[in-house]
Amino acid sequence: MVGKNHSIEGEVEEQGQPMQRRYVVRPKFCQFCSDKNLIIDYKISDTLRKFISEDGRIRPRRQTGTCARHQRILAREIKRARHLALLPFSGGTWEEITH
Amino acid sequence: MRQYEMVVIIHPGLDEDAVNQALDKIKLWISNAGGNISSQEIWGKRRLAYPIQKQSEGLYYLLNLEMNPASNMELERNLRILEPVMRYSIIAKV
Numbered sequence: 001m002v003g004k005n006h007s008i009e010g011e012v013e014e015q016g017q018p019m020q021r022r023y024v025v026r027p028k029f030c031q032f033c034s035d036k037n038l039i040i041d042y043k044i045s046d047t048l049r050k051f052i053s054e055d056g057r058i059r060p061r062r063q064t065g066t067c068a069r070h071q072r073i074l075a076r077e078i079k080r081a082r083h084l085a086l087l088p089f090s091g092g093t094w095e096e097i098t099h
Numbered sequence: 100m101r102q103y104e105m106v107v108i109i110h111p112g113l114d115e116d117a118v119n120q121a122l123d124k125i126k127l128w129i130s131n132a133g134g135n136i137s138s139q140e141i142w143g144k145r146r147l148a149y150p151i152q153k154q155s156e157g158l159y160y161l162l163n164l165e166m167n168p169a170s171n172m173e174l175e176r177n178l179r180i181l182e183p184v185m186r187y188s189i190i191a192k193v
Binding site: 042045080082083084085086087088089 | 106108144145147148149151157159186188190
């Protein structure tokens with residue numbers, strides 16, 4: 001008789017640990033205030049693209065550091081660009097949907 | 100008189116004549132309403148961020164114009180009816 005010890009290894013669940021909030025460094029200045037040459041315009045969709053998330057949503061101020069005034073203008077111009085199909089409304093790129 | 104910026108997206112499947120015809124029509128409406136076009140920009144064929152009328156591309160035209168605010172409504176109504184125009188936007192400049 002060969003004694004076997006079946007030890008159940010692995011699958012140690014790490015649930016008891018407290019959730020750790022990751023610290024994300026956020027920009028503390030408004031890009032449009034510091035750079036007056038950077039204009040917010042619906043025709044320049046490349047600039048606006050930095051301020052939308054991957055799925056097309058407008059990124060919040062707490063992520064981008066934009067001041068209240070410029071965030072307002074930014075939101076307006078993004079919506080104008082969306083109407084003209086320069087920016088997506090939501091969801092991934094639509095090639096994925098159609099193909 | 101007020102400064103406006105107008106962008107029209109025209110159906111990409113049309114031939115050149117039909118596109119020019121549509122643009123001439125728009126310009127005629129503006130001039131008939133007492134407005135004038137100060138400049139025009141042709142962006143050309145661009146990819147759309149999402150399909151419009153099952154099309155993946157569109158012909159973009161930008162017009163800078165001057166017209167009476169009162170004639171805006173009529174122009175918009177005409178644009179909505181015009182077949183080759185897939186999308187338009189008229190924005191007052193600040």
